[in-house]
Amino acid sequence: MLSTEDNSLLTRVSKGTAMNNLFRRFWLPVLLAAELPTPDCPPVRVRVLDEELVAFRDTNGRVGLLDQRCPHRHANLFWGRNEDGGLRCVYHGWKFDVTGRCVDIPNAIEGESFKEKIHAFAAYPAVDNGGLIWAYLGPPELEPQLPHFDFAHVADNQRFVRKMLLPGNYLQIMEGDVDSSHVSFLHHAGVAPKGVMKIAGAASPYMVLNRQPHWEIENTDYGVRLAARRDAEPDTYYWRVNQWCMPSYAIIAAEAEALIHINIRVPVSDTETMYFRLWWHPERPLTELEVDELESGGVIMPDMIPGTFLTAENMRNDYLIDRSKQGSGASYTGIKSISAQDFAVQEDQGGPIMDRSLEHLVSSDAAIIAVRKRLLDATKALADGVEPPEAADGDLYRVRSLDTILPRDVPLAVGGRDLMTARV
Amino acid sequence: MLSTEDNSLLTRVSKGTAMNNLFRRFWLPVLLAAELPTPDCPPVRVRVLDEELVAFRDTNGRVGLLDQRCPHRHANLFWGRNEDGGLRCVYHGWKFDVTGRCVDIPNAIEGESFKEKIHAFAAYPAVDNGGLIWAYLGPPELEPQLPHFDFAHVADNQRFVRKMLLPGNYLQIMEGDVDSSHVSFLHHAGVAPKGVMKIAGAASPYMVLNRQPHWEIENTDYGVRLAARRDAEPDTYYWRVNQWCMPSYAIIAAEAEALIHINIRVPVSDTETMYFRLWWHPERPLTELEVDELESGGVIMPDMIPGTFLTAENMRNDYLIDRSKQGSGASYTGIKSISAQDFAVQEDQGGPIMDRSLEHLVSSDAAIIAVRKRLLDATKALADGVEPPEAADGDLYRVRSLDTILPRDVPLAVGGRDLMTARV
């Protein structure tokens, strides 16, 4: 349970809010790299952290991310011509490079000199990294290192990337990442997928036998380590460790041979969230079965509305719930894909912004409580002028999730240390 | 004409308003019984009096009506599994019975004891009655009797039930029920239906001859009795009596052999209204002709958008007005069904909430004035702590509408007494 004030602090992300400011201290994915596939390709709209931007990849392959308004008379640069090292407004031909500098004002006699005074309303650094385009929307003098994520350092065929635009506040969507106990209910199904979903660890007999694990939750220098310990054999423990990294990353545990995956939630507005979901294997290309299960809508990923990042199952169609499947036990919810199951309950927790002053938490919500506290502390600290230390060092993010068995007398920090360190 | 204050008092029904409170003193229909057809059938959403609820019929056939939010983390119980005597949230398995009691918390070690402290945010009594599910949303200690309506005490084949969700404030929609004079205009048609519509009395030659009846309007212990008296033969009067019952029922006059019908308006929000419309015969099953005229869209009832309670004719398509039919006199309005004719003018009386401070009423609006006053007085009384007496005694509602001829020297109260009393 949160106070109304803390709930507001955590959930409100419009421009000028404390949480908006906090997110601006970090590099954030804002596009799939595939959305800007080639130099001089069409620009695309980017809405993030309550800003309306336009992104383009210039002739040299550099990515620009500008306020969508041309400074002249505010025509949308989205209509612009991406050519010869810059984005040109189609209304009167004003042109801007990736840094936001105005490089041409062809419709006025004084254009050559006047252009020196003109700059895009905003221009943010943006780079390709791991199949995503990342941007930094904070104060230039505080630009941090890119977080070093495992998935950004493997070959493209070792990685699967998806982006979705979800209705709902980022926090309630993100809380699902560290809400271990919902898996046994919401995602329980008569028939389980055979490939990728081993990553969810649902296949482990120890998990089936023990649905109420012992939690070891630890604040770390990158975020919160969420370790669930279950009895395995008489002398061993079964450990599952998810890594939640500031400000909104969750690396999910995977069995030794299975894919790791990471969920990244980026606030668009108070009630809209961009969701990047990546699956990768540090050592080998994805198998055909894995790609197939991830590609085909309706198993793990939802079906998408073609040409959009919107899910075909959504609130307007009650997430296509099939009550007969729910009744027969073929599916706990009657909702087809694992993702859509999450979205259905997350979109409407009493509305798009949950009122956490009325909730009733239990012991299995410990990880949620820890993550909220970490975010809240960082938000309040920043409001007091203390920059978030996680942003300073990208190497802090060299962590992995864990799914392993250790002798009972070996502490996790010792036995799991190497396994929880990224190697690529 | 109403003051702006009184217009607000009468029309505003959001939570906490005086009118919302008044409606909560009465049992109100909130669903068709057919929407919860069997034990353990899928739950359904219920929006009423500015609340978001979910209804379900449990294993024993009892109906539950709960706040839609699970008290844990507010996942919508609409997604829930209706099984083994309760509704189970699919997010983490918490389960509630029809009284709102939490009967299972399977995702936490402390669940067995903690569940005793947990209760649905709201749980309202709900019962089957006359093809409808009725709910009481008021203070438990004031729970009233169910109103005794005729239609609830006949066999199912003696009754026809419809539900619609209409845009517009409940009051302007309900005013149409006691607006006798509009029938000769709005519903005037070249060709009249042959069966059911006799109930509107339009077939009476006395009604055609005399379009400006003498009104006898009387406050009663259940609401307002609206009697229209017309000259019949030299020594007789033709009486038509509609019964308006607190807080929003209107029993419409029917000739001796025709169906009676009742209109029930239940506020959903300031600008949305649930409309239950029932037709019944106290002594016999409905005929095939009657059912056919009621079933087939476009005569009496509107066409519906399949799978919804929304009308196919609506403001977005100008209620499919056919100006050529209007011009030829085949239809006064050019709008097909009698219901859609009503909805077209009621939805937009200067907008979804009419400003009655600007209206210009005439003598034929006497019934409207009387009904408003009754509602307004009750609303103000309740605000002063005086409970509405009508709610206390369900038997007050044992009334019928009337359509008959009486000798001129016999007062209505005497000659009509038995006919205006429900016998089932």
Added chain:
Amino acid sequence: MLSTEDNSLLTRVSKGTAMNNLFRRFWLPVLLAAELPTPDCPPVRVRVLDEELVAFRDTNGRVGLLDQRCPHRHANLFWGRNEDGGLRCVYHGWKFDVTGRCVDIPNAIEGESFKEKIHAFAAYPAVDNGGLIWAYLGPPELEPQLPHFDFAHVADNQRFVRKMLLPGNYLQIMEGDVDSSHVSFLHHAGVAPKGVMKIAGAASPYMVLNRQPHWEIENTDYGVRLAARRDAEPDTYYWRVNQWCMPSYAIIAAEAEALIHINIRVPVSDTETMYFRLWWHPERPLTELEVDELESGGVIMPDMIPGTFLTAENMRNDYLIDRSKQGSGASYTGIKSISAQDFAVQEDQGGPIMDRSLEHLVSSDAAIIAVRKRLLDATKALADGVEPPEAADGDLYRVRSLDTILPRDVPLAVGGRDLMTARV
């Protein structure tokens, strides 16, 4: 750049604002004449200057323009029966003539006398003129003369008329009319239309050679004369003159033999604008080629959504931008019609109401600055009680645009005087 206050004064047009009041001082087109084709034809909705009206043509061909609410209980007169010299509300039969007088109250005994006290909430003078229906929404005692426009005094086959309803504030849409420099960019195309578009003067070699003309901008008694002067031969100048007339007309220059055209923007609300666009020739019928180019969507005019005044290309489909055409240079924007190119950039200048306190104007925006100032001065003057003088004399509007060559030693005011005067 405008102050925030001036930007508000210029753009806000809801009822009661200074700009709404200013527009009410002038006759304004509100419908195509073709929307009310015959006596007693169906009434139509009119939304203009933040009012909801209904227009009808009575039995004698006179046009009525009334507040849409029946004064009785506010049923929408749009549903009304247009018959026998008036518009009759279908709810209770009340009837009004084109002056707003109530001529029948058939549903009440006292109707015959009561009707004398009843008047439509509003009734505005409305007349046919030049293929349009014009209305005057200001104080009756100040009713001005109709502006004398050329196009209203030619035969119907010498004129082409279109109406569109556009999202966006009227001002940013209208600014496009006096934004000469955008033509060389936004509307630049590989292949130009052969007929009508000569009116844009794009065919002139002097225009291609000199994209930064010398401006002569002059306040006149009807509005602002916007003259662009370019060098032609050593002893001549090429002059193009557009006429902007209070409060929102723009007569666009045409070469001697080509069609003249006029754009008229009428505010509907802060974010919706009616746009009337007329093309005409003062001396001859339009040719088949001209009509064809104007009729066929996608060249000059946009495609329309059938049965509406809405454009098929719109923001929801990114104005059907074709990036491959943009890339190949076949079209500067990749948007098909000239009109849709304008609408795309005008609809979203930082949103539906541009914030002009942040713009960066250049010399080529001189005409925009002049027009804003004229409107702003008139608005402030009216707020101080000074009526706009342009409204008083319709003959002030007897002006034409100009496209001609004059000796360098002949001033425009002399050499162009006759050519800039309307002759019909």
